[in-house]
Structures are given as C-alpha cells and as structure tokens.
Amino acid sequence: MVRNASTRVVVTGLGAVSACGLGAEALIEATQSGNSGVKPVTFDALDIQRVKTAGKIGEADLAEILGDKPHRMREPVAEYALAAAREAVAHAGLTEADFGDACGVSIGSGFGGAQTLNKNYLKFGAEGSMRLDPMAVPKIMNNAAASWVSMEFGATGPALCLATACSSASQSIGMGMQMIASGQVERCLVGGSEACLEAGVFRVWELLRVMTADLNRPFSKDRNGMILGEGAGVLVLESLESAQARGANILCEISGFGTNSDAGDLLRPDPERAASCMRMALRQAGLEPDQIGYVNAHGTGTVANDVNEVKALRDVFGEELAGVEISSTKPVHGHALGAAGALELIVAIGALLRQSAPPTLNFTEVDPKIGLEPVPNAAKGMPLEAVMSNSLAFGGINATLIAQAFEADV
Amino acid sequence: MSTDRETLTRELLEMVAEEGMIDPSEITPERPLEELDIQSADFVMILMAIEEKYGAYVSVDNELTDVVTVQDLLDLAISKIEAHQAEEA
Numbered sequence: 001m002v003r004n005a006s007t008r009v010v011v012t013g014l015g016a017v018s019a020c021g022l023g024a025e026a027l028i029e030a031t032q033s034g035n036s037g038v039k040p041v042t043f044d045a046l047d048i049q050r051v052k053t054a055g056k057i058g059e060a061d062l063a064e065i066l067g068d069k070p071h072r073m074r075e076p077v078a079e080y081a082l083a084a085a086r087e088a089v090a091h092a093g094l095t096e097a098d099f100g101d102a103c104g105v106s107i108g109s110g111f112g113g114a115q116t117l118n119k120n121y122l123k124f125g126a127e128g129s130m131r132l133d134p135m136a137v138p139k140i141m142n143n144a145a146a147s148w149v150s151m152e153f154g155a156t157g158p159a160l161c162l163a164t165a166c167s168s169a170s171q172s173i174g175m176g177m178q179m180i181a182s183g184q185v186e187r188c189l190v191g192g193s194e195a196c197l198e199a200g201v202f203r204v205w206e207l208l209r210v211m212t213a214d215l216n217r218p219f220s221k222d223r224n225g226m227i228l229g230e231g232a233g234v235l236v237l238e239s240l241e242s243a244q245a246r247g248a249n250i251l252c253e254i255s256g257f258g259t260n261s262d263a264g265d266l267l268r269p270d271p272e273r274a275a276s277c278m279r280m281a282l283r284q285a286g287l288e289p290d291q292i293g294y295v296n297a298h299g300t301g302t303v304a305n306d307v308n309e310v311k312a313l314r315d316v317f318g319e320e321l322a323g324v325e326i327s328s329t330k331p332v333h334g335h336a337l338g339a340a341g342a343l344e345l346i347v348a349i350g351a352l353l354r355q356s357a358p359p360t361l362n363f364t365e366v367d368p369k370i371g372l373e374p375v376p377n378a379a380k381g382m383p384l385e386a387v388m389s390n391s392l393a394f395g396g397i398n399a400t401l402i403a404q405a406f407e408a409d410v
Numbered sequence: 411m412s413t414d415r416e417t418l419t420r421e422l423l424e425m426v427a428e429e430g431m432i433d434p435s436e437i438t439p440e441r442p443l444e445e446l447d448i449q450s451a452d453f454v455m456i457l458m459a460i461e462e463k464y465g466a467y468v469s470v471d472n473e474l475t476d477v478v479t480v481q482d483l484l485d486l487a488i489s490k491i492e493a494h495q496a497e498e499a
Contacts (some may be wrong), residue, residue: 048461050461050467051467070411107488205459206467207454208454209453209454209457209458209468209469209470210469210470211468211469213469221472222471223471223472224469224471224472225469225470225471249449267450270451272489302470303470303471303475304451304470304475367472369472
C-alpha cells in the first residue's frame with residue numbers, strides 16, 4: 001500500500017448532550033437562537049454556595065440518558081459520552097463492519113468520574129466509612145468514557161483519553177484526525193465528556209474566583225467570570241476515501257489542527273502562544289486567515305481569557321479583525337471543560353451548515369481593553385466557507401480546530 | 411449594621427499581610443502590591459478570606475485587574491463588601 005500523505009479527513013456524524021438538551025441539533029439550535037440552557041443549581045453538601053447557576057443537563061434529559069436503573073459501573077461522564085456517541089454513529093450510518101481495528105476512539109475528559117470521587121470522599125470524610133464503592137476506581141478513571149464507547153461499538157483501534165483541562169476535547173479531536181490522516185485508522189469517534197457539576201468540584205471552582213455570581217458575559221466590559229457546564233460531544237471523523245466508499249453523507253471537512261504549550265504560567269494565558277496555535281491550524285488547512293469567516297472563541301468571560309484571546313485573534317486576523325465574526329457560545333451551554341472543545345466544534349460546524357454566526361448572549365458593552373463586538377445577542381447570517389474553534393486551557397495548553405465546507409475536488 | 415470604614419481598613423490590612431505572607435510593618439497604602447510580591451494566587455487567597463469574614467463573593471473582574479497599590483485593593487474590597495452589606499440589609 002502506498003502511503004497517502006495528504007489523506008483528507010471529513011465529518012460524517014455529530015452527537016451531543018448538553019444543557020441545551022439531547023442531540024447535536026438541540027445544541028446548534030440553542031446557540032443560533034440564543035436560548036440559554038444555563039439554570040439554577042444547588043448543592044446540598046455546600047453550606048456556602050455563592051454561584052447559583054450552571055449549564056446543567058435538564059432533569060428529564062438526564063433521566064433519559066441514565067435510564068431507570070443506573071448502570072453499576074458507569075458514571076454520568078461515561079453515560080454522556082455513550083449517548084453522544086450513539087447519536088453520532090447513527091447520524092453517520094455506521095454499521096458493525098465499520099468498526100473493529102479500522103476505528104479508533106479519542107474522547108477526553110478533564111475530571112473523569114467526578115460524581116463517584118465526590119460521593120466517596122464525602123462518605124469517607126464525613127462518616128469515616130470504609131464501605132465505599134468497590135467500583136470507584138474504574139468509574140473515576142479519566143479513560144472510562146473512551147473505553148465504554150469503544151466497547152459499545154467494538155471499536156478496537158487505538159483508544160485515547162487526553163486530560164488537558166479545557167483543551168481535552170479539542171486535542172482529542174485533533175489526535176483522532178491525525179490518526180486518520182496518517183493512515184493508522186479509517187475512522188475515529190472523537191470528542192470529550194464532562195460531568196463535573198458535583199459539590200466539591202463546584203466549590204473549588206468558586207474558590208478560584210473565575211466563576212460569576214451573575215450572568216456570563218464574554219468580551220463584555222462588565223464581565224466577571226464564567227459559568228460551568230457539562231455534557232459530551234462526539235463526532236465521527238473518517239478518511240475521505242472510506243466515507244466515499246460507503247456512500248456516507250459528508251457534513252464538512254476537518255482540515256486544520258493546531259496545538260501548543262505556553263510553557264509559561266500555569267494559569268495566566270499567553271496571547272503569542274494562542275496566536276501561534278491558530279497559525280499552526282491555518283497552515284495545516286492550507287488556508288489564509290481571511291478565508292475563516294467565523295471563530296467560536298474559547299471566550300470564557302473571565303477577564304484574563306478574553307483580553308488574551310482577542311489580542312491573539314488580532315495578531316492572526318489583523319488589528320481590525322475585518323471580515324471575521326467572533327463569538328462565544330458559553331453563555332448558552334456553559335463552560336463544559338473537558339467537553340467544551342467538542343460541543344463548540346459542533347456549534348461551529350452548525351454555523352457552517354446554517355451559514356450563520358451564533359451570538360454571544362448577555363453582551364452589554366464593548367470593553368475598551370478588548371474593543372470587540374462579538375456578534376452580540378442575535379445570530380448573523382453570512383456566507384461561511386471555513387470556521388475555527390479555539391480552546392485555551394489552564395496548564396497553558398492551546399488547541400485550535402478548523403472545519404470547512406466539503407468540496408470533492410481540491 | 412455595617413462594619414465601619416476604619417475597622418474594615420484595619421482588618422483588611424491584616425488580611426493582606428496574613429494571606430500574602432508578609433510582615434504587616436512592610437505594608438503601607440501607597441505601596442504597589444507587586445513590590446510586596448503579592449501575586450494573582452495571593453489575590454485569590456485574600457478574596458477567599460474576604461468571603462469567609464464578610465460573606466461577600468468577589469470574582470476576578472475588570473476592576474480587580476486595575477488594582478496596583480495596597481490602597482487600590484482596599485478601596486475595591488471595601489466597595490464590594492459595602493455593596494454586599496447593602497444587598498443583605
């Protein structure tokens with residue numbers, strides 16, 4: 001077999017569970033119409049709770065995902081990933097013959113089994129109980145979601161779980177893309193899953209002072225923090241050749257992946273490194289910055305991220321940011337940490353499919369330190385050929401993905 | 411009843427010293443925090459202490475990034491605490 005160095009990678013299936021409901025379409029529709037899934041959350045275990053909202057999956061949706069009898073060996077983080085993967089696989093029309101060694105799984109998670117960890121620590125700490133969940137280890141381990149997805153479908157190719165905080169899903173998608181491009185596998189189920197809305201996790205996020213007790217307002221002058229989210233996003237990526245061979249409906253092409261490290265400060269972002277990451281993705285895609293019509297920003301709504309990211313965007317797209325629309329959809333689905341990159345790539349693909357840039361909800365006023373009006377509050381219809389999604393994580397880990405409209409002859 | 415300004419200022423200065431792990435005698439209002447080696451991680455500790463003592467949740471916002479001196483931090487903390495007390499009243 002002759003190695004094809006320029007294997008193109010396409011998207012043939014999407015799946016998501018999020019605060020916006022079950023399904024990728026529910027997520028895309030919510031981000032386009034500006035219908036936020038952020039809702040009140042209360043944790044009985046917390047005496048003090050300052051932040052009272054999160055992008056939590058609704059009760060009815062949760063009941064549907066978990067079923068009548070919760071699986072004894074699966075955490076919500078694994079169930080979310082499975083629900084998203086089942087949808088993506090059905091969407092792509094994959095059959096049993098498409099799995100085996102030809103299919104990899106690359107599904108990241110920042111926290112892994114937060115619910116089991118939280119429950120068992122509370123029980124151990126408060127009661128001194130030695131009767132903890134004997135399945136705690138396999139439920140907590142970060143790679144549980146990726147392993148359950150590989151078992152569900154008999155995907156026996158490489159199974160990866162990157163745990164790189166808020167870049168987990170974007171890097172996982174990029175790694176899947178690379179495995180396909182290098183000819184290791186024909187297809188890969190890629191994405192991220194997070195079920196972090198647990199008392200202990202929530203409290204330590206509060207203590208870091210990066211969550212807002214008000215509304216999440218990315219890029220707005222009066223922004224004062226993020227809102228946590230949860231959920232899972234899974235995409236079916238395939239080599240163009242194998243997608244065409246099975247007559248699959250091609251949604252778009254994934255053409256660029258950039259990732260790098262700040263190697264600087266654990267928490268403080270570095271705009272030069274973020275810019276360099278976006279350039280790496282553009283270089284791989286063979287695109288000029290002016291060919292990107294929409295960027296789904298990391299846009300957490302913290303003071304530091306938004307200043308840093310816009311500085312980086314100006315570096316890449318030009319001081320005036322002319323011809324590119326930028327928004328953050330985190331006020332709609334929350335910051336889903338290890339799932340964020342997958343949910344947001346799906347949102348960006350939604351923008352491409354609908355030819356419409358989704359809005360930044362809750363935006364009130366341009367911050368003079370930033371000077372950006374990020375598609376405020378209402379979607380903007382526009383011709384889009386290529387879109388970008390950024391993830392800029394604690395630990396100084398940056399990741400950028402580029403999706404573009406599929407054209408058979410390039 | 412809200413704590414009076416003078417007491418609040420004194421308590422906050424003690425808090426900055428304790429959480430920033432610096433000798434209280436070194437702290438004067440006009441000194442830049444950077445000079446006292448108070449960094450973002452110390453800010454988070456100071457904000458946690460403010461929450462514990464006064465019940466005011468202060469997230470990192472634009473105003474906090476403009477803080478340069480000890481006095482700037484005191485002014486901001488006092489305004490947040492007073493705003494919180496007004497809300498509770």
